[in-house]
Amino acid sequence: MKKSLVVAIPLIIFLTMAVFLFKGLFSDPRALDSQINGKPLPQFQLPDLMNPRQQYTPEDLTGQVTILNVWGVWCVTCAVEMPYLTQLKEQGVRFVGLYFDQDLDPDFGTKRLIDVQNEVAEMLAQYGNPYAFNIFDVQRDTSLDLGVTGAPEHFVIDANGTVRMHHVGDINERVWNNKVGPMYQQLVQEAGGSQ
């Protein structure tokens, strides 16, 4: 009895490690826990990208379910998902863009706003425009507050302005049907029906 137990110990250790490491094979090493989930949007006051005199605050993202899409013209995946987002917009999904520019270094030298606007207009003309409007994250501070690591990223925000899902990566048909879409529909239900 005692001897069999001693023999079993290495086997138990091995099996535990095997299970642990096997699970590790299927975990995404890049997946991070979003800190913003379940929290209200961080405070910001940012201009509209196309019309800088228009200022937005988090209140502008309340009242209806919104998907905040962090993007930039320099981001290839953003261009890939744009036609699909435009399709969703035609079905009534509300997208707001949080635009940030890569070449605009707040420390050194800046690009002229008009150049940014031209690039954006060109891209939207080419791939479709899913956005109700675009908020221009000039200093990229709001992206930092949201815990953005790159682009594209999506934040599903309920009608009260609380972030309910943080999806890193693009939205395609599969992601929409399995992950983001159900959450969006659920929030629309919570908000009391149709948008």
Place this chain on the structure above:
Amino acid sequence: MKSLVCSLLLLLFSTAAISADNRYNFNSQQDRALFLTLTAELRCPMCQNQNIADSDAMIAHDMRRKVASLIRQGKSEQEIIDYMKARYGDFVYYEPPVTVATVWLWVLPVLFTLGGLILVLRKRSAPADADTRARLQKADQLLERDK
């Protein structure tokens, strides 16, 4: 001569540090040192095996800028670490907090060492003679039987 060599060496090694952060103006050497410490200890969420001092991802640029501005605002090291953790989770700091999930990082090696020690000590103290005597007896019996 010796001091010249020393100062040249110092120059050689300090240029890297200076070039990394001379873009940011700090009020004091302490602030500069704190900046270098923090950017070495904070982890880039995009290039996950680099700290933000090394990484060239845009987010690392932004985090460096944010760290510099927080230092200029007079925030302490812990405050800045907490600021980043609030946005990117425990992941962002290279020193993991002790939780139920992470405590094993410290406990397992200790347990392993203790277990090994116990095994070795028990092996040492186990009387080997009893076993040998029994075997000799058995051998004698076999010999007797084969006669």
